[in-house]
Amino acid sequence: MSRSAVKPGECVVLGGPSGAGKSSILKMIYGNYRCDHGRILVRDGDEQVDVATAEPRRILALRGSVMGYVSQFLRVIPRVSSLDIVAGAATDSGVSQADAWARAERLLTLLNVPERLWSLPPATFSGGEQQRVNIARGLAADRPILLLDEPTASLDAANRAVVVRLIEEKKRAGAAVHRHLP
Amino acid sequence: MMAKLNDKPLLSARNLGKHYGQRLGCRDVNFDLYEGEVLAVVGESGSGKSTLLSLLATELSPTAGAVNYRMRDGETRNLFDLSEAERRFLLRTDWGFVRQDARDGLRMGVSAGGNVGERLMAVGGRHYGRIRDTASDWLNRVEIEPERIDDLPKSFSGGMRQRLQIARNLVTHPRLVFMDEPTSSLDVSVQARLLDLIRGLVSELGLAVIIVTHDLAVARLLSHRIMVMRQGRVIETGLTDQVLDDPREAYTQLLVSSVLAA
Numbered sequence A: 001m002s003r004s005a006v007k008p009g010e011c012v013v014l015g016g017p018s019g020a021g022k023s024s025i026l027k028m029i030y031g032n033y034r035c036d037h038g039r040i041l042v043r044d045g046d047e048q049v050d051v052a053t054a055e056p057r058r059i060l061a062l063r064g065s066v067m068g069y070v071s072q073f074l075r076v077i078p079r080v081s082s083l084d085i086v087a088g089a090a091t092d093s094g095v096s097q098a099d100a101w102a103r104a105e106r107l108l109t110l111l112n113v114p115e116r117l118w119s120l121p122p123a124t125f126s127g128g129e130q131q132r133v134n135i136a137r138g139l140a141a142d143r144p145i146l147l148l149d150e151p152t153a154s155l156d157a158a159n160r161a162v163v164v165r166l167i168e169e170k171k172r173a174g175a176a177v178h179r180h181l182p
Numbered sequence B: 001m002m003a004k005l006n007d008k009p010l011l012s013a014r015n016l017g018k019h020y021g022q023r024l025g026c027r028d029v030n031f032d033l034y035e036g037e038v039l040a041v042v043g044e045s046g047s048g049k050s051t052l053l054s055l056l057a058t059e060l061s062p063t064a065g066a067v068n069y070r071m072r073d074g075e076t077r078n079l080f081d082l083s084e085a086e087r088r089f090l091l092r093t094d095w096g097f098v099r100q101d102a103r104d105g106l107r108m109g110v111s112a113g114g115n116v117g118e119r120l121m122a123v124g125g126r127h128y129g130r131i132r133d134t135a136s137d138w139l140n141r142v143e144i145e146p147e148r149i150d151d152l153p154k155s156f157s158g159g160m161r162q163r164l165q166i167a168r169n170l171v172t173h174p175r176l177v178f179m180d181e182p183t184s185s186l187d188v189s190v191q192a193r194l195l196d197l198i199r200g201l202v203s204e205l206g207l208a209v210i211i212v213t214h215d216l217a218v219a220r221l222l223s224h225r226i227m228v229m230r231q232g233r234v235i236e237t238g239l240t241d242q243v244l245d246d247p248r249e250a251y252t253q254l255l256v257s258s259v260l261a262a
C-alpha cells in the first residue's frame, strides 16, 4: 500500500474501524505476523533490518533491544510474581537489576496496582489489574520503539490518564511510539 | 538471552535423513541452532520427530546428511565422524537428554542423590562430600526436598521423577539439552509447574534446547523457534509466535486450530 515512517520521540496513532487491520500492522512490525509484500525497516544501531525477511534470530534480537510490544492481554506465566514480570521485562532490555526493581515499583505504584499484589502471580487478578501489570511490563523496558495495541482499552479514566502520561514520558526519552486506539 | 548475532551455530543439520529399510523416518532436514536458543519440533504422530532427535543425539546413524557441532574447544565436527569415546564424552558432559518416560532417563535402582552424582563422577568428580553437596543443591533447585536424597526414584511421583531427570541432566552444565515430550506423561497441573521450572533454568543457564512435543502450548511457552514436521519432512519453520499465530502451511493451520488457545 503506502509508505510511512516514525522517528525517535514521535508517536503515531493507527485509527480506524474494527477489522481495518490496525492490530495486524503492529503485529507485522513486531514480526508476529508475516508480511507478504513490502518491507518493514527497523533501525538497530547502524543497521537497517527488514523485519519482513529477517531471520527469526534477528527478529528476536530486535525484540530484545529495539522494539517492545504491549498487547491487550497479559499472557500469564504461572508462578512468576507481578514485580518479577515487570522488573524482568526491564532487565531483558538491558536495564540493570537495581534500576529494574525501582522502575517496576514505580510503575506498579503509578498504575495503582496495590502493593499487596506485587509478590503474587497475576493469574488470579482482575482483568483491569492484569492489564495494568501488562502495561507496566511494556513500559518498564528501555527500547527505542514501543508498539501498543489498545493500551487503554477497558481502563478507567484515572488509569488511562496515567498511561497517557507514561507514554509522554517515553516519548521525551526518545522512544518512537506506535499505537492503535479503538 | 539472545546473544551476539555474528557467532557461529552450535549445531547445524545438513540434509539429514533416516530410512528404516524402506520406511521413511525423516529426510532433508536442515537447520541451525545457536547457543541459548530453544527450538521446538512439532508434528503429528509418526512425522519423524523422535527419529530426528535420535539422529541429532547420535543414537541413530543417518542414511543421509551430516550434523555439524561446535565442540567446546571451538572446533566444528561432524558428529558422525566422532570416535565412540568422543561421542560418549559429549553425551556425558556437553549434552543432556530428558526423556518422556523417566524410567528411560533415570537409574531406577539408584538413589536420587546417586542419579545426580553419577553424572558428576562421569566428568571427573571424586570428592564424595562435594558431590553429595552439589547433588543436594540441585535437588533443591528442582524443588525436591534434600531430605529425599537417599530415596529411590521408585518412591517419587511422576512430576518428581521428571524434575530429578532435569537435575541429573543439568548438573554438569551442558550446552545442549534434548527433550522428548518431557511433560506429556504428567497431569496438567503438574505439567505447568515442570514447564515453569524448565523455562526458568533454560534462561538462567542460557541452554540450547531441542524439544520434541505434540503440545503447542508447551512449544509456545518454552521455545523461540518452531519446526513443523509432516511425513518425515520439515514443512514450516519460523519464530514460535509467528508460526502459531500466523501459520503459512495449511497443515500447520490445521494443527494450530485443533488446539484451543495454545
Ligand SMILES: Nc1ncnc2c1ncn2[C@@H]1O[C@H](COP(=O)(O)OP(=O)(O)OP(=O)(O)O)[C@@H](O)[C@H]1O
Pocket: B020, B023, B024, B025, B026, B043, B044, B045, B046, B047, B048, B049, B050, B051, B052, B214
Ligand atoms: N526403529 C524403527 N524401525 C522402523 N521404523 C521406525 C522405527 N522408528 C520409527 N519408525 C518409523 O519412522 C516414522 C517416524 O517415527 P518417529 O518415531 O520419528 O515419529 P514421531 O514423530 O516421534 O511420532 P510420535 O509423536 O508418535 O512419537 C514412523 O513411520 C515410524 O513408524
Ligand SMILES: [Mg+2]
Pocket: B049, B050, B051
Ligand atoms: Mg516420538
